[in-house]
Amino acid sequence: MLQTASWTQLVGAGVGSLVAYEVLSFLYDYWTKSRSPLRELPSPKERPSWIFGHMKMMFECxxxxxxxxxxxxxxxxxxxxxxxGKYELVTTDARAxxxxxxxxxxFPKPESGRRATRRSLGEGILFAEGQQHRDQRRLLNPAFGTSHIRLMTGIFNEKGTQLxxxxxxxxxxxxxxVKLNVLSWLSKATLDAIGKxxxxYEFELLNDAGKMDELAEAFEQIFRTDRTAAEQTRIMINDRIPLIGALIPGHQQRMIDNSKHKMDEVGMRIIQEKKAAVLAEFGDSTAHIDKKSLAGNDIISVLLRANLAADLDPTQRLSDEEVLAQIPSFLVAGHETAANTTTWAMYALANNPAMQKKLRDELLAVPTDSPTLDELNALPYLDQVLREVLRLHTVVSFVEREAVNDDIIPLRNPITGxxxxxxxQVKVQKGDQIMIPIWLINRSKDNWGPxxxxxxxxxxxxxxxxxxxIPGIAPNLMxxxxGPRSCIGFRFAIAEVKAFIFQIVRGFEFKLALEKEELWSRTGIVMRPQLRSSNSVELPVILTPLA
Structure with a gap:
């Protein structure tokens, strides 16, 4: 009994020491950041919360x-x-x-955010930094080039037609x-599209509305949008103070971890099957595989061929786990952005019937139901509509970076401290955070007028x-x-959304199923339409088929 008690006491003392170390480290970090040179900048008059800072009032609006x-x-x-209590720089200054x-x-992504991304997505392109990111991006670039997206456009048209x-x-x-929640249907359609x-991989969510594929179910569980504020706060605290999450993970975190395990299980099965198919094509040998051997349309097949190429420096080769981590990255980036952007396009066009008709007239003049990428890109008003949707209804409203070294950031427009x-010029110290406010930049009256x-x-x-x-990879847009961490799939996303808009606007007239004032969008990282009456994330629309 004495030995058992001593062992229990020893474990308790060890855990207590770890907790004390975590708390003391946190308090030291808080004190250090409170001395940040960013305190010299103008700041909101509202008194910040000790825990939530100014973020709580920002997210409640x-x-x-x-x-x-x-x-x-x-x-x-x-x-x-x-x-x-961390200081965070917010700037729309182009030079900064x-x-x-x-x-x-x-200025990489903050460690706390990377920790959360790694836990839910793995070490894919959305997580990686430094050399790991450069290696992954180099191998993925061919799959997101214009020539390969031309091949993908047929899939986008197929899923758009099916919808x-x-x-x-x-x-x-x-x-x-008919009255439909178009966001829900577009989520199904774009998940089908990115799966293919x-x-x-065929999720077949549009073929059978009652069916939920095991990979799709795991994905939906990880990225649920109906978590309560308390649940989201707990997950956020787990990300910021990892020891608490390790000792007391909570029900929601366990569900996320279980879903991630299922996603990895199914994903690795897909990868092993495709890897075997690539090797079989070349006689089970990598000697004749080179980076130009890019037959096969899906992104994972392209990546595997590039990763198995004989002329690839072995130090740049990705592990199976790194290849696996690209799957949830593709799903979240290719599905979430496309579904919400197309939804916001329908919202904008429903509120502007004359613009909807002008676009429809342009699309109906195209002599095919399955346009090529070049034919889609040759439609000027479609391009203008999409660019304006991306500007005014940007889906990802801000991203964050963290200074890992002291630095001086130049300003184009001087400010008064x-x-x-x-x-x-703005001085930052190691650990200071930076918010890149995409929403504010895209809507800046200094850039776009009154x-x-x-x-x-x-x-x-x-x-x-x-x-x-504006220093965006898409001209005039943030x-x-x-820069090096710009969205690798921006051409892919633009082509996908254009194809869906093409099919929808050619097929239907549509208007909002409720007054515009009954919809709103809560401030957040991802912007979605919501109902004021219930806060449910949806866009009810009345569709009328064209004769």
Whole structure:
């Protein structure tokens, strides 16, 4: 008994020491960050919460209204207090953004965010930094090049056509027009599309609305949108203080971990089957595989061929686990962005019937139901509509970076500091966080003029010179970021959304099924339409098939 008690005491003492170390480290980190040079910048007048900083008031508002007020009051560069008291730089300054986005060695994703991404997605392209990211991106680039996306466009048209047929049948059943939550259906369609294009895997969510594939079910569980604030707070704290999450993971975290395990299990089975097929094609030998041998349309097959190439430096080769980690990265990036962007496009066009008709006239003039990528890209008004949707209804509203070294960030537009002095460059210390406010940048009146909050596709006929300074990989837009960590799949996403819009607008007239004022969007990292009455994430639309 004495030995057992002593052992229990020893374990308890060890755990207590770890907790004490974690708490002391946290308090030291809090004290250090409270001395950040960012305290010299203008900051909101509202008193920050010790735990949530200014983030709580930001997330409780509608469509980044608090951030927009801060920009009006403080200018385009200011500091807020983030979680647990950390200072966070917020800037829309083009020169500062260029410095931050291109100096990825100094400004990677915050460790807490990477920890959360790794736990739910693995060490894929959305997690990796440094050399690991460069190796992954180098092997994935061919799959996201224009020539390969031309091959993918047939899949996008196929899934768009399938969705149109489902909606058309719903109209017939309803005797004419039908009310549908289009976000739900677009989520199914885009998950089907990325499954086929990314993995050559058929989820078949549009074929059978009652069926939920095991991989799709695991994915949906990880990225549920109906978690309570308390559940999300617990997950957030687990990310910030890992020991608490390790000792007391909580029900939601256990469900996420179980779903991740199932996703990995199914994903590894897919990878092993495809790897065996690649080797069989080349006689079970990698001697004749080179990086130009890119036959096969799905992204994982392209990646495996490139990864098995005989002329690839072995130090740049990805492990099976790294290849596996690309699957959830593809699913979340290719599915979430496309579904929400297409939904917001329908929202914008439903609110602007004349624009909807103008776009439909352009699309009906195309003499095929399955246009090529070049034919889609040759449609000027479709391009303008999509660019305006990406600008005004950006899905990912902000991203964060963290300084890993002390640095000085130059400003194009000087600001007045808290002490009344003019500031032409911002000093940051190691550990300071930076918010890149995509929503604010895309809607900046300094860039787009006084009508920046209006949906006006025609502005893309001649974008203002001020917008050309935005350092995004897509010209005049911050929606896909810029620099070495810009979205690798931005061309893929644009082609996919264009194909879906093509099929929907050619097939239906549509209008909102409720008053515009009954919809809102809560401020968050991902922006989705919600009902004020229930806060459910959806977009109810009345569809009428064209004769």
């Amino acid at each position: 509608e469509s980044h209204a608090v951030q927009e007020r801060w920009v009006t009051e403080l200018g385009g560069t200011f500091a807020i207090r983030s979680l647990f 953004l260029t410095h931050i986005l291109f100096a990825t060695h100094n 149109r047929e489902v909606w058309y049948n719903k109209c017939i059943e309803a005797g004419g027009s 294009a990314g993995l050559d 808290a002490d009344g002095q003019t500031i032409t 009508d920046a909050d209006d949906f006006r596709p025609e502005r893309w006929e001649n974008p203002p010179a001020e917008a050309s300074g 929606s896909f970021l810029g």
